[in-house]
Amino acid sequence: MEELKYPIGKFSYSGTLTPDQRKACIDRIDATPANLRRAVAGLSEAQLNETYRPQGWTLRQVVHHVADSHLNAYQRFKLVLTEDHPRIKTYKEALWAEEPDARTLPVDVSIQLLEALHGRWVTRLRSMDTAAFARTLDHPEQGAVNLDFMLALYAWHGQHHTAHILGWRKRSGV
Numbered sequence: 001m002e003e004l005k006y007p008i009g010k011f012s013y014s015g016t017l018t019p020d021q022r023k024a025c026i027d028r029i030d031a032t033p034a035n036l037r038r039a040v041a042g043l044s045e046a047q048l049n050e051t052y053r054p055q056g057w058t059l060r061q062v063v064h065h066v067a068d069s070h071l072n073a074y075q076r077f078k079l080v081l082t083e084d085h086p087r088i089k090t091y092k093e094a095l096w097a098e099e100p101d102a103r104t105l106p107v108d109v110s111i112q113l114l115e116a117l118h119g120r121w122v123t124r125l126r127s128m129d130t131a132a133f134a135r136t137l138d139h140p141e142q143g144a145v146n147l148d149f150m151l152a153l154y155a156w157h158g159q160h161h162t163a164h165i166l167g168w169r170k171r172s173g174v
Helices: 019-040 059-082 100-104 107-126 130-134 147-172
Strands: 136-139 143-146
Touching: 019 059, 019 107, 019 147, 059 100, 059 107, 059 136, 059 147, 130 147, 136 147, 143 147
Parallel strands: none
Antiparallel strands: 136 143
């Protein structure tokens, strides 16, 4: 079950990123919308309503979750870059995934949103210097977190959920 839940492994962060590591993370964030689009290409509505693991979200919910999560991430980056150590608000992602839009909308709605969002986000990320990535936010559950951590987390996050879909496809022979 652990492999189904964390197909690329759990997120880990070892500290301040090097410029090459930052570039690699930004490249992974940049690739997320296209990777998700390829992962769901050709799937029927019935297949999109399959869960990627027992007691997991549907493939449709996974795609919409990535959009919800990355919208929040983009906003958090902008807050950190324009305010001094802002306290961010968390959200109940499991409840967001149960909302009617996440359960019923075509996945292309969220993929298009991600394409536009990541276009802006990646442009901003590529313009940041080391000092900007050292800026911090106050997370209600994790305490002080810098943008290097956030960058690594969201680079992992897109790959993590794309792997859920690709793993389902492989196991289903689709």
